[in-house]
Amino acid sequence: MAARAAAAIALAAALALAAGTAAGQSLARLTVRSFALTSDTLHPRVDEPFHLIVTLRVREREMQIANLDLPLLADVELLGDERQTVSGSGGTLYRETITVVAHRSGPLAIAPATLQATDARDGRAKEWYTNGLTIVVGGAGTSALRSGAAELLARALGVARMLVWALGIAVVVIAVVMLLRRRRRAVAAAPAPPPAPPPIVSRSRRQRLDDALLVLRAERTRAAAVAVRGAVWKMIGANDGATLGDVLRRRDSFVPETRELLIALERSAFTYDDDLQPAIQDACFALERAMETVP
Amino acid sequence: MSASLADLRAALALTIVGQEGVIEALLLALLGNGHVLLEGPPGLAKTLACRSLAAALEGEFKRIQFTPDLLPSDIVGTRVFDQRESAFATVLGPIFANVVLADEINRAPAKVQSALLEAMQERQVTIGPQSYALPDPFVVMATMNPLDSEGTYALPIAQMDRFLMKVNVGYPSPAEELRILDRFAVADTQPVRSVAALDDVRAWREQAHAVHIDEKLKRYMVDLVTITRRADGVRVRAHSDEALRASDLIDYGASPRATLALAFLARGRALLEGRDFALPDDVRAVAAHALRHRIGFNYRLVTEGVSADRVIDAMIASIPAP
Structure with a gap:
């Protein structure tokens, strides 16, 4: 677990480097409109992947966002990372989806992501932070959760009450905005609406293989190979604690490319150190071939 | 080199129908420099497997039938008086071979078993004042018949521990038995051709x-051996459908020699693959x-029907x- 955590930290750092630029490079001039960290669930379950999403909106049209540091994910295992930059007349929307999995139940604090840029409004170099996140990982045998269930329920009811109020206020505000927009549209063409963030859908098999390839290319270590092997096994529905022989007997493994991938990942997880890099390279090729077979 | 191992396996499979477990056990013992204990009814090609292995390796094969009146000297050898030379001469016993089949090892008394097991461990035999090294490679394949326990001498656990592995030999499938009929009932079997030398081993x-x-x-591997000593969490369904704790059926677990054996055998299997x-x-x-x-x-193992x-x-x- 410690090795996986260390790998996750190292990988997060590597990905952060990949997302950003080398230290010392001049900062981009940006007008930050919003910068947030969200999760597709605040109550994931143990060993079930979920996504952390970093969203940045800026006024300028940018092809890529530099100097954005992802949160260090020491308590979860990193499975993949996907970046998307949409720029248009309304500005730029940068969205990074990090696929992670927690192996322990209980509360989990995710530190904020950071962005270094020159504020276009006053020309000063600044650092922006997203919000942090506290996620409660649920799982079998979480006695602490069970004992605090009543308290959580009471809190949830309170939050729901507030949400109803907020919803009411929002409806009124939206109605007013719509009314104003209609009036404006009569005078001049309305500006293009900002691009809507893509909906969060469960990761397809191809995306998961893509995540695995990304991780293995970024971190060519034994720990990363073991983590990718575990993720691929989970993807085809194999149990933890099974052997390669058990997995190859599964119907999902009858596809030659999948078999080749499983064997290559097994080799990279257990071979001797001198053979590790060639084994990881073969596993990357096998991942690419497996992706070609997935629609 | 693994191609030669594949050749050896193929050569053995040409003579022995089925019994892949026995063939693999012999090869693993050869690679792990250990010995095999086989338990199974008679007539399951155990002798043929040993003889074929020795032939395929250009090695020497000896078979010792263990009986209650066997003496240690019948195995290791003895000193006889040569009247013409007026001196004692050493006659080496059948244990001096590359592949030795100790048939029904539990039919001989403890002192004979001990003589064999000591030779297996030390890989040398002392006759009179002189020690003689056993040939290399040296593999003992000992058999036990589980059906017939009258008049037998059970091997103590401490002596069983010296075998690298114990394999339960089962009956062949009907299809394999048909192939046995085709191969052995019509004509004399082809002798196993030599495919490797002792240096290859x-x-x-x-x-x-x-x-x-x-x-x-x-x-x-350590966890697998440790669980045999602390098997409280493992449940086994008894004949009466009751879930029994495995630890209630075990007096003592495996020794650290089991961990070493696991490593030897896993390495051997990897090479075979x-x-x-x-x-x-x-x-x-x-x-x-x-x-x-x-x-x-x-005793609960028997009484609970597990x-x-x-x-x-x-x-x-x-x-x-x-």
Whole structure:
């Protein structure tokens, strides 16, 4: 677990480097409109992947966002990372989806992501932070959760009450905005609406293989190979604690490319150190071939 | 080199129908420089397997039938007086061979068993004032008949521990039995052709010794052996459908020699599969062979109608592979 955590930290750092630029490079001039960290669930379950999403909106049209540091994910295992930059007349929307999995139940604090840029409004170099996140990982045998269930329920009811109020206020505000927009549209063409963030859908098999390839290319270590092997096994529905022989007997493994991938990942997880890099390279090729077979 | 191992396996399979477990056990013992204990009814090609292995390696084969009146000197050899020379001469016993079949080892008394097991361990025999090294490679394949226990001398656990592995030999399938009929009932069988030399065996052993075992696998092997000593959490279904704790059926678990045996056997299996690194599959495939004769089961195993192998399988299944 410690090795996986260390790998996750190292990988997060590597990905952060990949997302950003080398230290010392001049900062981009940006007008930050919003910068947030969200999760597709605040109550994931143990060993079930979920996504952390970093969203940045800026006024300028940018092809890529530099100097954005992802949160260090020491308590979860990193499975993949996907970046998307949409720029248009309304500005730029940068969205990074990090696929992670927690192996322990209980509360989990995710530190904020950071962005270094020159504020276009006053020309000063600044650092922006997203919000942090506290996620409660649920799982079998979480006695602490069970004992605090009543308290959580009471809190949830309170939050729901507030949400109803907020919803009411929002409806009124939206109605007013719509009314104003209609009036404006009569005078001049309305500006293009900002691009809507893509909906969060469960990761397809191809995306998961893509995540695995990304991780293995970024971190060519034994720990990363073991983590990718575990993720691929989970993807085809194999149990933890099974052997390669058990997995190859599964119907999902009858596809030659999948078999080749499983064997290559097994080799990279257990071979001797001198053979590790060639084994990881073969596993990357096998991942690419497996992706070609997935629609 | 692994091609030659494949040739050896293929040559043995040409003569022996089925019994892949016996063939693999012999090869693993050869690669692990250990000895095999086979338990199964008579007539299951155990002798043929040993003879074929020796022939395929250009080695010498000897068979010793263990009986209650056997003496240690009948195995290791003795000193006889040569009247013409007026001096004692040493006559080496049948143990001086590359492949030795000790048939029905539990039919001979403890002192004879001890003589054999000591030779297996020390790989040398002392006759009179002089010690004689046994040939290399030296593999003993000892058999026990589980059906007929009248007048037998059970091997103590401490002596069983010296066998690298114990394999249960089962009856062939109907299809295999048909092939046996075709192959052996019509004409004389073809002798096994020699496919490797004894030097090749020594080279294979060195290769097997160099097979890499990852740290995760080492921990897995230790866990597999440790669970035999603390099997409280393992449940086995009894004949009465009651879920029994495995620890209630075991008096004592496997020794650290079992961990070493697991490593030897996993390395050997990896080499047989053409790999220079071991996988969890290798460990799991040989685990029962390495543990079976090293666990002391108590009387409840019999009274509850549970087989030892079911308990061992449950313990192995309780440890997740890395």
